Amino acid sequence: MDKQRDTIKLFVLVGTGLLISCIVFNWVFSYSPDVGKLGGPIDGLTPEQLRKFDAARPMFVHRFEPDEGLGPFFNGQSCYECHGSPGSLGGQGNDLETTSFVRFGALQADGVEKAAIRDRDMTHLKDQGGPQFYKKSVTTEFQSKYSDGPRAETWTIPENADLTSKLIAPPLFGVGLLNAISDATLEHIEEQQIELNPYMRGRVEDQIDSLTHKLKCGRFGWKSQQPNLMLMTAEMMHRGLGITSFVDPETIFESGRTPEKLRRVLPPEPNDAGNIMVKLTYFQTLLAPPAKLAPNEKTQRGEILFDKLQCSFCHIPELTTSSKVLVVDPDSPFPKFRHMEITALEDKPVHAYTDLLLHNMGKELADGLPEKHTTGGEWRTAPLWGLRFRKYFLHDGRAANLQEAINAHGGQAEVAKKSFLALPPSEKEDLLAFLNSL
Ligand code: HEC
Ligand code: HEC
Numbered sequence: 335m336d337k338q339r340d341t342i343k344l345f346v347l348v349g350t351g352l353l354i355s356c357i358v359f360n361w362v363f364s365y366s367p368d369v370g371k372l373g374g375p376i377d378g379l380t381p382e383q384l385r386k387f388d389a390a391r392p393m394f395v396h397r398f399e400p401d402e403g404l405g406p407f408f409n410g411q412s413c414y415e416c417h418g419s420p421g422s423l424g425g426q427g428n429d430l431e432t433t434s435f436v437r438f439g440a441l442q443a444d445g446v447e448k449a450a451i452r453d454r455d456m457t458h459l460k461d462q463g464g465p466q467f468y469k470k471s472v473t474t475e476f477q478s479k480y481s482d483g484p485r486a487e488t489w490t491i492p493e494n495a496d497l498t499s500k501l502i503a504p505p506l507f508g509v510g511l512l513n514a515i516s517d518a519t520l521e522h523i524e525e526q527q528i529e530l531n532p533y534m535r536g537r538v539e540d541q542i543d544s545l546t547h548k549l550k551c552g553r554f555g556w557k558s559q560q561p562n563l564m565l566m567t568a569e570m571m572h573r574g575l576g577i578t579s580f581v582d583p584e585t586i587f588e589s590g591r592t593p594e595k596l597r598r599v600l601p602p603e604p605n606d607a608g609n610i611m612v613k614l615t616y617f618q619t620l621l622a623p624p625a626k627l628a629p630n631e632k633t634q635r636g637e638i639l640f641d642k643l644q645c646s647f648c649h650i651p652e653l654t655t656s657s658k659v660l661v662v663d664p665d666s667p668f669p670k671f672r673h674m675e676i677t678a679l680e681d682k683p684v685h686a687y688t689d690l691l692l693h694n695m696g697k698e699l700a701d702g703l704p705e706k707h708t709t710g711g712e713w714r715t716a717p718l719w720g721l722r723f724r725k726y727f728l729h730d731g732r733a734a735n736l737q738e739a740i741n742a743h744g745g746q747a748e749v750a751k752k753s754f755l756a757l758p759p760s761e762k763e764d765l766l767a768f769l770n771s772l
Pocket of ligand 2: 534643644645646647648649693695699713714715716717718726727728729730736739740743746747750751754769
């Protein structure tokens with residue numbers, strides 16, 4: 335009897351021991367090993383927040399299929415495809431062509447007026463598949479699956495399109511910090527710039543937050559077209575993967591381009607009730623920013639020049655995040671959102687080198703295609719952190735190196751560009767070394 339009891343006790347003891355070590359093991363090893371590194375999470379997260387980050391990460395690399403809502407028209411099958419490469423989750427994609435978007439439109443006026451590129455008088459050619467060109471469709475990419483049904487052919491760019499614009503996929507490191515800067519901060523910068531130098535002043539473009547229906551400062555996208563990361567993510571699900579969500583009811587799929595018969599075999603719209611959007615947003619929100627390299631004499635000289643030439647007027651070296659930052663919990667009971675506070679994002683310095691405002695960059699950089707109320711020559715000041723990990727620069731990727739990117743500055747940055755060009759070669763090098771250390 336005693337022996338039997340001892341054996342049971344032993345079993346219980348060993349079992350409990352095993353269970354505890356399993357939990358501890360799991361707890362320790364579910365920690366991201368890459369905290370603070372590119373593609374890893376920001377510093378200072380709680381174990382629970384880290385676990386949620388790790389759980390959300392696969393959504394970013396997941397290759398979506400038509401049954402999951404991909405298409406019917408799309409440009410890529412995963413976020414990672416355009417925003418990452420091996421060893422650089424969230425960074426720039428491998429090549430310029432497949433990872434960029436192409437938009438097109440036509441000038442409305444004809445004759446003399448048409449020759450003078452006007453910013454607003456244009457049509458987005460929606461009846462011909464505009465304003466964004468979709469490179470793929472479910473029936474072109476999954477031919478065997480739809481072999482005997484109706485087809486959704488991708489359209490070519492119409493011949494009467496006289497404006498096309500390529501936009502590259504920006505890296506996403508640190509976007510959660512940009513998201514956590516308050517609207518009041520951006521409005522304050524705008525006011526300060528008006529006082530300091532009205533000629534160079536940037537502009538906040540208010541955008542309607544389609545969830546709360548309130549006006550908020552635009553800050554994401556090359557045209558600052560979205561006020562926060564969640565709405566930008568919804569836009570990207572749509573423009574990148576063709577996955578519709580309930581926050582983005584304006585869908586191209588209503589334009590009659592998808593044959594009714596094909597529509598019937600595709601999943602119902604909207605494709606996502608919140609789960610995909612929120613997981614993707616959470617993952618990006620906690621992505622670590624690129625770490626600045628330790629300064630040396632050269633970069634220190636370059637930093638002084640950066641300020642002296644007024645690059646820092648637009649590319650502001652440091653902003654601060656809000657004192658309270660709430661993020662939607664990726665495990666929310668959808669369609670309801672539950673918020674969680676992320677103290678690691680609160681009151682943090684952000685060395686992104688941007689004012690997040692729109693600036694008129696002159697004729698050479700203008701694509702002539704307005705977006706909402708933004709004119710063709712206006713672009714959001716590009717963040718400069720992580721430049722050393724990049725392969726191409728500027729909104730359309732036209733610059734292969736930093737020198738070319740600076741040379742292309744015009745409009746409100748014309749004076750700063752000219753001052754850069756007037757520098758002796760050694761000082762130019764110092765400035766470029768500084769940019770490469772961000
Ligand atoms: C086919 C390529 C492609 C795919 C796929 C894609 N993106 Fe993008 N992404 C872009 C391009 C191009 C832009 C710039 C668009 C613009 O500014 O209008 C962009 C911009 C963004 C931005 C704005 C960054 C900033 O600094 O303002 C975010 C955030 C983003 N994408 C997230 C995602 C997420 C999340 C997914 C997956 C749902 C995704 N993207 C899928 C190409 C892509
Ligand atoms: C008036 C505001 C303004 C000033 C001044 C300015 N920039 Fe810019 N900068 C921008 C904007 C806006 C963009 C994005 C333009 C585009 O992509 O078409 C940009 C883009 C860049 C890029 C490319 C980044 C990328 O993501 O591709 C670099 C590098 C750069 N600026 C460096 C500089 C330097 C160095 C100076 C000073 C000599 C400077 N800028 C002065 C507004 C400014």
